[in-house]
Amino acid sequence: MAKEKPHMNLVIIGHIDNGKSTLMGHLLIKTGAVSDREAREMEKMAKDLDRESWKFAYFMDRLAEERKRGITIDLAFRKFETKNKYFTIIDAPGHADFVKNMITGASQADAAILVFSAKTSEFAAAISDNGQGREHAFLAKTLGVKKLVLAINKMDDASVNYAEDRFNEVKAEIVILLKVVGYNTDADVTFLPVSAFKGDNLAEPSENMKWWKGPTLVDALDSLPVPEKPTGKPLRIPVQDVYKIKGAGVVPVGRVETGMMKVGMQCVIAPTNFLGELRSIEMHHEAMQSAEPGDNVGFNIRGITMKDIFRGCVVADAKNPCTVIGPQDRLTAQVIVIWHPTAVALGYTPVVHSHTAQIACKFVELSKKLDGKTGQVLEDNPQFIKKGDAAIVKLQPIKKFPLEKYKDFPELGRIAVRDMGRTVSVGVVLNIEKGEE
Amino acid sequence: MSLFGGVNDAADSHVIINAQNVILKGPEREKIMAEKKKVKPPKTLMGIFDIIPEDFDALDDLMKNLVKPAVEKEEGFLETYKIEPIAFGAKKIIARILLKERTGGTQPLEDAISNLEEVQRAECTMVSIIS
Ligand SMILES: Nc1nc2c(ncn2[C@@H]2O[C@H](COP(=O)(O)OP(=O)(O)OP(=O)(O)O)[C@@H](O)[C@H]2O)c(=O)[nH]1
Ligand SMILES: [Mg+2]
Numbered sequence: 001m002a003k004e005k006p007h008m009n010l011v012i013i014g015h016i017d018n019g020k021s022t023l024m025g026h027l028l029i030k031t032g033a034v035s036d037r038e039a040r041e042m043e044k045m046a047k048d049l050d051r052e053s054w055k056f057a058y059f060m061d062r063l064a065e066e067r068k069r070g071i072t073i074d075l076a077f078r079k080f081e082t083k084n085k086y087f088t089i090i091d092a093p094g095h096a097d098f099v100k101n102m103i104t105g106a107s108q109a110d111a112a113i114l115v116f117s118a119k120t121s122e123f124a125a126a127i128s129d130n131g132q133g134r135e136h137a138f139l140a141k142t143l144g145v146k147k148l149v150l151a152i153n154k155m156d157d158a159s160v161n162y163a164e165d166r167f168n169e170v171k172a173e174i175v176i177l178l179k180v181v182g183y184n185t186d187a188d189v190t191f192l193p194v195s196a197f198k199g200d201n202l203a204e205p206s207e208n209m210k211w212w213k214g215p216t217l218v219d220a221l222d223s224l225p226v227p228e229k230p231t232g233k234p235l236r237i238p239v240q241d242v243y244k245i246k247g248a249g250v251v252p253v254g255r256v257e258t259g260m261m262k263v264g265m266q267c268v269i270a271p272t273n274f275l276g277e278l279r280s281i282e283m284h285h286e287a288m289q290s291a292e293p294g295d296n297v298g299f300n301i302r303g304i305t306m307k308d309i310f311r312g313c314v315v316a317d318a319k320n321p322c323t324v325i326g327p328q329d330r331l332t333a334q335v336i337v338i339w340h341p342t343a344v345a346l347g348y349t350p351v352v353h354s355h356t357a358q359i360a361c362k363f364v365e366l367s368k369k370l371d372g373k374t375g376q377v378l379e380d381n382p383q384f385i386k387k388g389d390a391a392i393v394k395l396q397p398i399k400k401f402p403l404e405k406y407k408d409f410p411e412l413g414r415i416a417v418r419d420m421g422r423t424v425s426v427g428v429v430l431n432i433e434k435g436e437e
Numbered sequence: 438m439s440l441f442g443g444v445n446d447a448a449d450s451h452v453i454i455n456a457q458n459v460i461l462k463g464p465e466r467e468k469i470m471a472e473k474k475k476v477k478p479p480k481t482l483m484g485i486f487d488i489i490p491e492d493f494d495a496l497d498d499l500m501k502n503l504v505k506p507a508v509e510k511e512e513g514f515l516e517t518y519k520i521e522p523i524a525f526g527a528k529k530i531i532a533r534i535l536l537k538e539r540t541g542g543t544q545p546l547e548d549a550i551s552n553l554e555e556v557q558r559a560e561c562t563m564v565s566i567i568s
Contacts, residue, residue: 021566071496078565091566097542101564121468241489241558282524298524311558313508421544 006226007086009108011145013136013259014115015126016094019153023115023196023217024078024091031218033080080224089113094132096338100423102143103416104353107109107193111147111224112140113217118152118160118170118193127173130388137181138390142336142427146227146409148189149220150174155209156195164211167193180375190220229293235259235267236404236412238355239313242306243298252309253298254356257411259317261291267301268319271326271400275318276306277300312357314402314412322402322412328396328435330364331403332417335427337391340419343384350419352395354429355412359401392430405429439534480538483516483566488530488550489557496520503553508534511549535567 012020028034078089090109092098116126116133126133139288140148152170160166177183183189192214193201200206203218217221237254245251265278279300281288291297302308309315314322325331337344344363352361369382370390384393406413407426417425488504490496500518508515518532536546543561550559 089565090563093480093538093542093564093566095538095542097540097544098564099537101543101561104560124465126467150513196505243525243527245525245527251527253523253524253527285522285524285526298527300525419542421548423542 005081005084005086007088008224008226010087010111010113010221011090011092011102011109011140012089012113013132013140015117015122015136018115018117018122018126018133019113019196021091022200023113023151023153023194024089024309026196026199026202027089027300028080029215030079030082030199031082046384050287081201082218084222085224085226086397087221097423098354099139099143099338099426100416100418103414103426104355108411109140109143109145110223110227111149112136112145113149115151115153115196116170116174117154117157118166119157120159121152122154123170123173127177133174134181137178137183138310138336139296139426141181141183142278143414144428146188147224148178148183149217149224149288150178150189150191151196151217152191152193153196155193155200156198156205162193162206162208164209169213182375185259189271190215192217192220194431197387215310230258230411231260231292233258233409235261235265235315235317236322236409237261237297238357238412239309239315240356240410241311242309244306248300250304250309250312251298251300252304252307252315253296254315256293256295256297257292257355258293258409261295261297261299261315263289267300267315268318268321269304269309270316270322270402271324272308272313274304276303278302312355312359312402314355314357323404323432324400324402325397325432325434327396327398328401330396330433330435331343331361331401331429332367332392332394332431332433333427333429334370334390334392335415335417335425337385337387337389337425339422340387340424343386344424349398350417350424352397352401352430353416353418354401354403354414356399357403360398361395361401362398363393364396367394368389368392382431401428403432405432448502480537480566482536482564483567484534484536484543484561485545486532486534486543486546486550486559486561488532488559489529490559491527491555493526493528496528499555500530500532503555504530504532504550507549507553508546511546512537513546538566 012024014020075226080087117123125131129409152167155162171191178185193209193212194217200208201216203216235257236258239252240254243251267278279302281297281299283295283297316322346363349360349362351358366382368377369379369385371378387390404412413429415427417424505515514535516533516535518530520528520530522528547561549560551557
């Protein structure tokens, strides 16, 4: 039997109107995720609605049609395949409040397609000091998106006219930006010219851009390196829920983030320190002897009660427990403030989310304010930080918080700061300082 | 609309600097300001929600009688769902819900579902623009 193709999560980002939805819609047609027949029907429907120029963006709305025809719906997001891979693609909402779903949800992106329009005014807006092209690049980096496919779009536009010069000009500006943000533009970024609307260089080389010797969008996606499963790392399973089940007892449930889980191993629970033997593992109601990163499992630990394990706990190998920080400790984080009605100052105590845990933490030090454009230190110990600022801060949890440094376990080292039901800030854990108990 | 706010913000009166750190002025700046000021009607989003019930019987009734109205009250639309076995008899519901992009993200919907007595917890795990 053929080996199953690896799967990757993609997110599509970029400034308003640069062509993200059009690109996603057309990509789904070109890769056969949406059939020709459906495409024609949709085109007709879109035409009837007199919004022809939106015909590909319109594809995203196939739902009414699906419902009408009673097609069984695949619950997952837009899926397509290339020669060597399966992809799920998300057209990310622009609103800051949705960033939390990327941090605590299952949608951590393996790579991003960053779209920039080559049209002069659109490009200038996207890359300007508070353009979203710039912001999204910064955010993608902060959230650990390692690879970018940089689609320089609207090459068909009259002002661009498929010109190689314009492509190079735009590319040069983006290279400057991405270097500042921290991407290695040679190793981690693939640049390519496309027309999302006309379809140039999406799946086949473009007749209109014979000068282009690089890959098509589909080729670029197909050759993205598949992130390795962190099987060799110590075991970490953030607990999502705990059930009490007749006959089975206490059953914690979660996704294995790193390491291997094996029946018979000694486990330790952070932060309760409960120690016990792993008796059994089940996935989709089937018993398993072991589980690996990405598996959603329920399990059973000898002697455990509901007070020893709850949502937000982390299960680890007894030989290599998860780090826990308490009120006597400090965590240093690099954060970006994405929304705050006034400003973040010392003493501010919002709720910090990481993996499945939510713990109130106090801002006890604003160490450095960074320039969002250059990453340079702008100010030591600022009085406050506000929307748009990047900063290094120290936080004190009000109670025990199982957490890891981003560099050791990215999956357990990302944080989202929430207040009044909104996302205030996102960032990564740089360091953990242990204080006296 | 912007991740750091911006499109409709006072912060937009900012000087505009291009990647070479040149401050733009005059018509060039005006053109960019016009691009930035574009305001669009809220987008329709599709969210995938995990719903963890208190117990595992009559989940279709739970969805029909309680979750659906709760979602609609928050101006969402419960489009479809499936029931998935987890382990040792535990089940969860995975629901696909349409919603409008708005302040607060998916929180109001998560709260509305979680606050039902028959539900332990609800969480949006993925969200994408559909139109
Ligand atoms: N000429 C030309 N127009 C394009 C191209 N791609 C997109 N457009 C047009 O640009 C406009 C915006 O396209 P969308 O795909 O909605 O852009 P978006 O980035 O998803 O916009 P938001 O979601 O609102 O931020 C539409 O009128 C498209 O038809 C392209 O390759 N060439
Ligand atoms: Mg769009």
